Amino acid sequence: MEQLNQWLASLLEGNVIFTPQTLAYYWGGLVTTAQLVFVSLLIGLVLAVPLAILRGSKHRWIKLPVYFYTYVFRGTPLLVQLYIIYYGVVFVDGIQESFLWPVLKEAFYPALIAFTLNTAAYTTEIFHGAIKATSRGEIEAARAYGMSSGLTMRRIILPSAFRRALPAYGNEVIFMLHASAIASVVTLMDITGAARFVYARYYAPFEAFIFAALIYLCLTFMILYLFRYLEKRLLAHLKPLSGN
Secondary structure: OHHHHHHHHHHOOOOOOOOHHHHHHHHHHHHHHHHHHHHHHHHHHHHHHHHHHHHOOOOHHHHHHHHHHHHHHHHOOHHHHHHHHHHHHHHOOOHHHOOOHHHHOOOHHHHHHHHHHHHHHHHHHHHHHHHHOOOHHHHHHHHHOOOOHHHHHHHHHHHHHHHHHHHHHHHHHHHHHHHHHHHHHHOOOOHHHHHHHHHHHHOOHHHHHHHHHHHHHHHHHHHHHHHHHHHHHHOHHHOOOOOO
């Protein structure tokens, strides 16, 4: 570690803007962004699976509330949702006296709630579309084997829908990464927040924000590579046979 610090110090020698201190801000921002995006995607995915199933219910009183939720969160800007949750939570009666206040007064958790609700809405619609696209033949074959509706959903429909939804869900992950850049407006020191700090300190907008853009670009390529790998493994049976 000491050798790494020495190598970094020699590399940055004479550089006024990108010093070990400013790089530490970017590293802290990267960690905050990764935590915010990963945790919101994980919780959003857990929420989206049952919501996608309810969204396809034959009963209107079940599917309409889910539709209303996804319609509202997909139809309004994420920035507005973030402002409402971050600034609006203060005005909830009794919230400041409750056990939730020590958590909610930190900017990270209102941002996490806003990001989670937003991505859960989009993911619900992605999975709902994938479930609807399940072949009738697969469902009838499951019934012919005597599977119940719940078992058919668990063993046939959901695994098949997950594979079909993979390309669209990869785009949603990239969207959430890019959307996380707005988290700095509620005082979170993410990658964009670190770039704002460097810009304000050295008055160097191009260097500060181009470096932040390069970090986002690297993260995007990593996500793309991961989803291309998963698609190659899980959707291999859908590729046309070579030589035909």
